[in-house]
Amino acid sequence: MDPRLSFVTLAVRDLDAARAFYVDGLGWSPEVDVPGEVLMIRVGQQVVLSLWAEAEFEAEVGPVRQGPGVAPLTLAHNVATPEEVDVVLATARAAGASEVVPAQERSWGGRTGYFADPEGFRWEVAWNPGPVGRLVLPT
Template structure:
């Protein structure tokens, strides 16, 4: 198996709210939309973010675990500066993200903040000046 990820799929409760948040609010562009089913967004050179209606997700993948708290994963979007972290968080807030935590300096040396999409999936917006943080940035 090649060492890569091709799709990240998130189950969503309301596809219209999800579309408004990602496409209208954040300004992203869909590669594919099947109304009432899925929105697919190119999130990298070889990576698709797939936003799939919950009941269709459950029919194929299995029951979604529900309960209190945050799902035990984040999706990270790395940027080139702390100022960009703050700008992206402001953009997410304007798009209706809730909750949104302000960017802050982390003990490991980075600067990060978080927002939740309409289904509560947590996005980390991060500036990481270390070599591992730099390899994920697009070439300029």
């Protein structure tokens, strides 16, 4: 099996709010948009973010775990310069995101900050000056 991630699928309680945030707020273009069911957005050359209405997700995958706290995952949007971290965080806030952690310098040499989408999923915005940071940027 090749090491590859093709889809990131998130179950969302309010698909309309997710659409308003990602499409209307951030300006991302849907590849698939089935109201009440699923919204799919290409987020990389070969990666799709799939936002499923929770009921549709559960019908295919099984019950969603509920409870307090944060989902045990983060999504990351890497940028080419430290200044872009602040720009992307401001864009996300303008689209309706909640700021979770403001941009800050990290001990490993990068700069990151976090925002939460309407469902509370955490997005890291990161500038990583190391080789792996350059590996994930578009060419």
